[in-house]
Amino acid sequence: MRRPGTGARWCCGVVMLAWCAWSDARVAHAQSAASWANLSPEPISLADGHVTIGGDVSATYGSVDPGFFNYTDYEHSALRMIRFNVTAAVKANDHLAVLGDLQTENFDNLRPYALYLRIRPWAARDFDIQAGRIPPTFGAFARRSYVADNPLIGYPLAYQYLSTLRADALPATADELLQKKSFGWLVRYPVGSQTLDHGVPVVTALRWDTGVQVHAGMFKARPLGVTASVTTGTLSNPLVRDDNGGKQVAGRLEWRPTPGLNLGVSGSHGEFVSTAAANAALPAPRPDTLAGFAQTAWGADVEYSRDYFLVRSEVIASRWRIPFANEPNRHDPLDSLSAFVEGRYKIRPGFYVAMRVDHLGFGSITGQTQSGPWDAPVSRLEAGAGYSLFRNLLLKGAYQYDSRDGGRLKPVEHLVATQVVFWF
Amino acid sequence: MASTGLVVSAIVTLVAGGARPSTTAAARPGSIRGHVDLQRTPVPAARRPGVSDLGAPAPRDLPDLLRSVVYLESAPRGAFETSETGRVVMDQHNETFVPHVLAIMTGTSVDFPNSDPFYHNVFSLSKAGRFDLGRYAAGRSKSVRFDKPGIVRVFCDIHSHMNAYILVFSHPFFALTNADGRYGIDRVPAGTYNVIAWNEGTASEPQSVMVPDGGIAELDFQLR
Numbered sequence: 001m002r003r004p005g006t007g008a009r010w011c012c013g014v015v016m017l018a019w020c021a022w023s024d025a026r027v028a029h030a031q032s033a034a035s036w037a038n039l040s041p042e043p044i045s046l047a048d049g050h051v052t053i054g055g056d057v058s059a060t061y062g063s064v065d066p067g068f069f070n071y072t073d074y075e076h077s078a079l080r081m082i083r084f085n086v087t088a089a090v091k092a093n094d095h096l097a098v099l100g101d102l103q104t105e106n107f108d109n110l111r112p113y114a115l116y117l118r119i120r121p122w123a124a125r126d127f128d129i130q131a132g133r134i135p136p137t138f139g140a141f142a143r144r145s146y147v148a149d150n151p152l153i154g155y156p157l158a159y160q161y162l163s164t165l166r167a168d169a170l171p172a173t174a175d176e177l178l179q180k181k182s183f184g185w186l187v188r189y190p191v192g193s194q195t196l197d198h199g200v201p202v203v204t205a206l207r208w209d210t211g212v213q214v215h216a217g218m219f220k221a222r223p224l225g226v227t228a229s230v231t232t233g234t235l236s237n238p239l240v241r242d243d244n245g246g247k248q249v250a251g252r253l254e255w256r257p258t259p260g261l262n263l264g265v266s267g268s269h270g271e272f273v274s275t276a277a278a279n280a281a282l283p284a285p286r287p288d289t290l291a292g293f294a295q296t297a298w299g300a301d302v303e304y305s306r307d308y309f310l311v312r313s314e315v316i317a318s319r320w321r322i323p324f325a326n327e328p329n330r331h332d333p334l335d336s337l338s339a340f341v342e343g344r345y346k347i348r349p350g351f352y353v354a355m356r357v358d359h360l361g362f363g364s365i366t367g368q369t370q371s372g373p374w375d376a377p378v379s380r381l382e383a384g385a386g387y388s389l390f391r392n393l394l395l396k397g398a399y400q401y402d403s404r405d406g407g408r409l410k411p412v413e414h415l416v417a418t419q420v421v422f423w424f
Numbered sequence: 425m426a427s428t429g430l431v432v433s434a435i436v437t438l439v440a441g442g443a444r445p446s447t448t449a450a451a452r453p454g455s456i457r458g459h460v461d462l463q464r465t466p467v468p469a470a471r472r473p474g475v476s477d478l479g480a481p482a483p484r485d486l487p488d489l490l491r492s493v494v495y496l497e498s499a500p501r502g503a504f505e506t507s508e509t510g511r512v513v514m515d516q517h518n519e520t521f522v523p524h525v526l527a528i529m530t531g532t533s534v535d536f537p538n539s540d541p542f543y544h545n546v547f548s549l550s551k552a553g554r555f556d557l558g559r560y561a562a563g564r565s566k567s568v569r570f571d572k573p574g575i576v577r578v579f580c581d582i583h584s585h586m587n588a589y590i591l592v593f594s595h596p597f598f599a600l601t602n603a604d605g606r607y608g609i610d611r612v613p614a615g616t617y618n619v620i621a622w623n624e625g626t627a628s629e630p631q632s633v634m635v636p637d638g639g640i641a642e643l644d645f646q647l648r
Binding site: 049052053088101114118127128135137143213217221225259305308391 | 476541
């Protein structure tokens with residue numbers, strides 16, 4: 001299923017990664033020390049600190065994944081990926097900054113992962129307005145999906161696993177949706193766009209939405225953060241250009257009652273189905289009907305850390321409503337519920353072990369000929385370890401057990417992967 | 425400029441090999457005094473661009489990068505018998521290690537209290553002192569005893585811009601400069617020594633100085 005040349009590009013990426021680490025070490029050697037232990041982990045600072053540039057490079061190589069458990073689209077598996085990330089902050093003054101993130105996966109197009117303006121109206125107050133392609137308001141993982149922040153190699157299912165839903169193409173009946181179970185990596189429907197394309201995850205960690213975000217922080221002793229945003233796309237389908245005239249509203253409350261304990265709750269609601277697809281499914285739908293084809297999600301997350309261990313957990317419930325062209329009176333919601341718990345324990349300086357237990361389930365619907373979950377429920381257990389050769393050069397290894405209850409693809413997989421991460 | 429790592433390695437080699445320093449035994453120790461002229465402006469480590477943050481980060485203190493360390497490249501015979509160990513403190517305050525540079529003798533324990541209302545995680549992967557103190561909250565402190573000479577780069581695993589240096593020596597002949605760049609190394613037996621100045625990972629070439637019997641030798645450095 002891989003495009004010709006992917007292997008060559010992967011090899012090229014490994015060489016570039018090695019070159020990055022080697023050249024940085026040479027600079028560090030020349031400037032400061034005879035040891036690679038002093039390999040510079042600092043971002044590049046220019047113009048008296050007004051411009052800072054950071055980045056990370058990772059190369060992941062793992063088992064073939066014929067069950068498509070780890071694919072982020074038709075061609076990209078999270079277990080076989082070269083990822084380059086360059087982040088930059090240009091701070092004009094205490095009130096104004098521009099932040100951006102350019103990213104490429106497997107040397108495909110260089111994409112602006114983030115590009116936004118941060119405005120702080122009162123320099124002394126923890127109140128910011130961000131506009132552009134902004135960080136996700138919803139949940140916790142999407143904001144720490146950078147490779148160096150992920151203790152394992154795979155992503156949580158809710159943030160990566162491709163369901164069979166698409167915003168631009170629709171099944172004509174519930175039966176048709178049920179027949180597509182497990183084919184989220186490449187799915188085609190008769191209504192709307194006729195092209196083969198991948199479905200959407202519950203929350204997309206790999207693309208950010210476009211809009212305006214307001215964040216306020218208060219109470220220094222027990223900090224409380226409040227964030228709200230209005231964006232063009234939805235959690236499942238972030239967009240730069242609007243495709244349905246609707247907006248997503250998202251909010252998040254985050255509270256740290258004591259150092260080491262973070263509690264968060266999030267909610268979002270936004271129009272999911274594109275206007276073109278909805279028009280193809282329903283003859284002359286009214287605007288308020290279109291607004292009903294939405295994604296609504298609720299999430300709760302917790303992080304607790306102390307001494308050498310760190311535990312995180314996140315639960316996300318999502319509901320989509322889509323039109324069925326041949327069943328115009330069907331209004332069943334399409335539900336999903338996901339939960340994961342991950343833990344990391346540092347065994348010795350620079351060496352840790354980690355594990356994540358993860359499940360993504362789908363609600364049942366009833367068609368004319370069959371009924372059951374509208375997509376095949378998936379479970380994942382991933383266990384791994386990380387070793388820091390230097391502060392900013394990390395080696396990871398992981399084993400992943402995936403299982404899928406239903407669908408026609410391989411139901412169980414045992415996968416292994418290794419990853420090298422370099423960041424500055 | 426010589427590499428600091430090489431210079432400190434030289435000290436370690438001397439200790440291990442028991443090489444004789446170029447000194448003359450004398451009854452009354454002397455001193456070496458002088459000034460380190462920093463001809464560059466050290467820049468504190470920047471924060472990584474917080475692109476995924478929901479708002480701007482809180483302001484932090486900036487470390488004092490102007491303190492240099494001046495030390496003898498090789499110590500006089502008998503110096504290693506000194507067992508002047510103790511405890512010193514490197515605080516974590518407003519996302520900064522204070523002080524930014526410590527110079528200590530082997531056997532010294534360094535306390536790392538956390539004075540911030542959030543977690544820090546002090547660690548080092550340096551050969552001279554590989555440790556990880558884990559995450560701990562305000563009001564708590566953990567300590568590390570340093571038994572190997574060398575340079576220890578200290579970081580926080582949570583705040584990537586936090587870093588500090590601990591220079592660990594096998595002998596007592598070293599000094600930190602004050603805010604004006606002045607230093608003084610006392611109780612140095614009379615003799616001729618090579619002296620090195622170090623700042624933020626950059627070391628000077630060794631400079632030779634003769635310490636008179638009971639007297640003071642003046643030695644200035646320029647660090648680029």
